[in-house]
Amino acid sequence: MDRLFKLKENGTNVRTEIMAGITTFMTMAYILAVNPNILSAFGSGATGMDWMSVFLATAIAGGVMSIMMGLFVNFPVALAPGMGLNAYFATVVLSSQGQFTYQMALTAVFISGIIFIILTVTRVRQMLLVAVPDSLKHAITVGIGLFITIIGLKNSGLMTIAVEASNDIAKGKYTDLLSFESVIHIGSMHDKNVILAVIGLLLISALMVMRVRGAILFGILLTTVVGAFMGMVNFGSLTDPQTTWVPDLGKLNFAAFDFAGILNAGIITVIATFTFVELFDTFGTLVGTANRAGMMKNKEEGNRRVGRAMFVDAIGVSGGALVGTSTVTAYVESSAGIAEGGRTGLTAVTTGVCFLLALFLAPIAALIPGSATAAALIVVGVLMMQSVREIDFSDLVHAIPAFLTITFMPFTYNIANGISFGIVSYVILATVANMSGKGEHKVHWLMWILALLIVARYIFLVE
Known part of the structure; x- marks a missing residue:
């Protein structure tokens, strides 16, 4: 183990x-239920996809790609079908009214993965590590932290969004800004x-303050025990036919491409969206988690490992589509395992094994x-x-972009928006400062290309 993963070298x-690895899996395990729900339009099969087939694809893709990340990159980051793009996947199919099938959507994901492989082999994606200034890299880490917090608050019910609209707003008459208010509220303490989320937050925090090893994992388990006494644990899943003990791999939508x-389904826009969002989501996740793990202190070695991780991630996109699920990507929840001391690929391998075991322990x-x-x-x-x-x-040249990165990620609920x-x-x-003689800030040529692509994306692809 030490020779394979360089454990001592990484402390x-x-x-x-x-x-x-188990901690990372515990924080990612929700995708095993959420992804099948979304891709099958919440179990109704409205997209044409079967709940169990997507569950199997989710577990297999998460397991295999996480193990690959651990073995070939020695990186403590796990992969699974990503949130956001799975919703876009389902929306494209549902909104087309039968014109765009799930097989076409899987084909679009597969093609976007091929594009990523080409961009990675040609080292275009790796150049991002050199082109993006350190201030933005750290801002990405912070923004992802807030993004993760928002996910936790929203999923637990601790944060709710109330939308109040007047009759004028309902009729499309946006004449009075005060008549429309979107407010973030704290959830009901009843x-x-x-209540269980608050208990879990206190338990995990207390264990961390006490410096208990595995505090996050033990906190999750203790919270589950408390939840059982509160009647919050659904033991019905043990007999639910949707969560069978023995996986039927024959249900996989393997290579279900069209x-x-x-060719006649407006595929270019769909592929472009999958490619663009995944490009920045992955970049942000890998850089953020690498920073958190202390891997970017040696920039040369850190960039090299992140570059290899990008290649595995690219394979994961097409590999996930091959077994029948939406875009597979590096998970920001890997930060939970890193926070527990995960520093090598053994963390990712452990998470991957847990995903594969979940096939039998759903x-x-x-x-x-x-x-x-x-x-x-x-x-x-x-x-x-x-x-x-x-x-x-x-230095406002760094401060303002960093602030926008940090705030746009959680408040627009999208990592790519913040980076953009x-x-x-x-x-x-930086250009204004350089031209006015108020500072000398390097702007890599790739940053110019990215900026132009981003502007073009928001003009032509985003409504």
Whole structure:
């Protein structure tokens, strides 16, 4: 193990790595239920996809690609079908009214993966590591931390969004700004989900303050026990026919592609969207988690490992489509395992093994309440916020793009939006500062290309 994963060199051991891998899995396990629900249009099969087939694809893709990341890159980051793009996948199919089938959508994902492989082999994606300034890299880490926190707050019910609209707004008469108000509220303290999330947050926080090894994992397990006494654990999953103990691999939508059908289905826009969002989501996740794991202290070695991780991620996109699921990507929840001390590929391998075991233990994996994992995500957000001290806020050329990156990620609920606004604003402000003689800020040529692509994307692809 030490020779394979260089444990001593990274200041870790087998126990720590395995605990970290299990922790990562526990915070990612929700995707095993959420992804099948979304891609099958919440179990109704409205997209044409079967719940169990997507569940199997999710577990297999997450397991195989996480193990590949661990073995070939020695990187403590796990992969699985990503949130956001799975919703876009389902929306494209549902909104087309039968004109765009799930087979066509899987084909679009597969093609976007091929594009990523080409971009990675030609080292275009790796150049991002050199082109993007350090201030934005740290801002990405902080932004992802807040993004993870928002996910935890939203999933637990601790945060709700109330939308109040007047009759004028309902009729499309946007004449009075005060007549429309979208407000973020705290969840009801009479809601059992919220209560359990608060208990979980306190348990995990207390264990971390006490410096208990595996605090996040033990906190999740203890919260699940508390949830059982509160009646919040659904033991019905043990007998639910949807969560069978023995997987039927014959239900997989393996290589369910429709290359002929996509020629007349407006496929270019769909592929472009999958490619663009995944490009920045993955970049942000890998850089953010690498920073959190301390791998970017040696920039040359850190960039090299992130570059190899990008190649595995690219294979994962097409590989996921091959077994029948939406875009597979590196998971920001890997930060939970890194926070538990995960520093090598053994963490990712452990997570991958857990995903494969979930094929046979789906009823047990379904027992863990969402409030338990949501609490863990909130705590991880605290840990990732630490990178904010690395940003020089006295230099506004760096401060403003960093601020926009940090705020746009959680508030627009999209990692790519935060990175996009950060890149465009940095290019503009650095250029203005250089031209006015108010500073000398390097703008890599790739940053110009990215800025132009981003502007084009928001003009032509985003409504």
